Amino acid sequence: QIGDHKFSAHRIVLAASIPYFHAMFTNDMMECKQDEIVMQGMDPSALEALINFAYNGNLAIDQQNVQSLLMGASFLQLQSIKDACCTFLRERYDREQRGPCLPELLSNIRLPLCRPQFLSDRVQQDDLVRCCHKCRDLVDEAKDYHLMPERRPHVPAFRTRPRCCTSIAGLIYAVGGLNSAANFYAGDSLNVVEVFDPIANHWEKCHPMTTARSRVGVAVVNGLLYAIGGYDGQLRLSTVEAYNPETDTWARVGSMNSKRSAMGTVVLDGQIYVCGGYDGNSSLNSVETYSPETDK
Structure with missing residues (x-):
């Protein structure tokens, strides 16, 4: 049950097909003894689609449901559905839609703290980064941080400050x-x-x-x-x-x-x-x- 929406299903089918329910029904969680399980944080239509997927193995992904299916699949630990949703988004999220947002996004990432190999092999090779002058500048700044230590004082401090616990620092x-x-x-x-x-x-x-x-x-x-x-x-x-x-x-x-x-x-x-x-x-x-x- 999610809110006012109720869906009927067999425990054995859910446990066999969905890792989240397998864990729930094969251990000592209180839900394994209940006739009705109340869930939160999922779109009802996404849950219904994923339950139907457990029965017939079919799932239609479109622009209207991809986000709710991705969230639901993450919650239920359905890796294959997560991968399918991510592939759908990558293939359909047009470059013109992502491009303008990318420089602002990268400017808030601690790129200088990434490994040099990751910067060269993954970040620098991304098509959107290669086509954006501002993005290339940010990647170059991060590479210079590793290649030319004398220039580190010129890099904005927040991009070189690690996020870490202050009570037991760094561990x-x-x-x-x-x-x-x-x-x-x-x-x-x-x-x-x-x-x-x-x-x-x-x-x-x-x-x-x-x-x-x-x-x-x-x-x-x-x-x-x-x-x-x-x-x-x-x-x-x-x-x-x-x-x-x-x-x-x-x-x-x-x-x-x-x-x-x-x-x-x-x-x-x-x-x-x-x-x-x-x-x-x-x-x-x-x-x-x-x-x-x-x-x-």
Whole structure:
């Protein structure tokens, strides 16, 4: 169901044809036991077309439905439909329509931070870039950034400033998760933690968490990384642990009041907020906040 629109379908057909529903119906999500599934964020006509595609393998893409089908296919993880929509757009989106917008778009991209090979092999070779004087100037500026370091002070600062977390600068942490690459919802929950250094282009393992956690909330406050709640493969969790990158150690901190996984997690004014999630029986609308100073 989407809004007032309802569509009937067989679970086995949806699970066999659409990865999103396969994950939903073959795991412990609450929807697998419901007779009616409420969905949001999709155009009803796109969902109907994609359900029909699951039955007959036919789908008509046109200028009126291509955007809604692309969004729906992305949501339902239908890669072949996504590719077909992208091909349709590439073939029909006329050069005159894209050309005037491209210089403005490229001027807001950090091209100097792209790899030189990518600039030469991909960006510079694009037909629209080659036909646009302003675009070529932007690409040349980015190439000069790599070839002539002495000219870097003349490049606008915002185009050379990396986007990165300011709390644990420059590093990307992968915390817990599942060990199956084939299905987002399948596999065993992990306690593994890895860190990626973009400068060295290298991953390395950190000390593992004390508890396996998938669908875990993660937040960074005062240089500590917090792993919040999640699912250990059997139960939803209320426990929280904090990682200190300097000592490569985990320590338990105050638990949440509710068990929850797949929740929204955000930091505001030094406080961690967790919103919603799933407790194993139902989706939650409750919100909790944690203060690192008081450990509550």
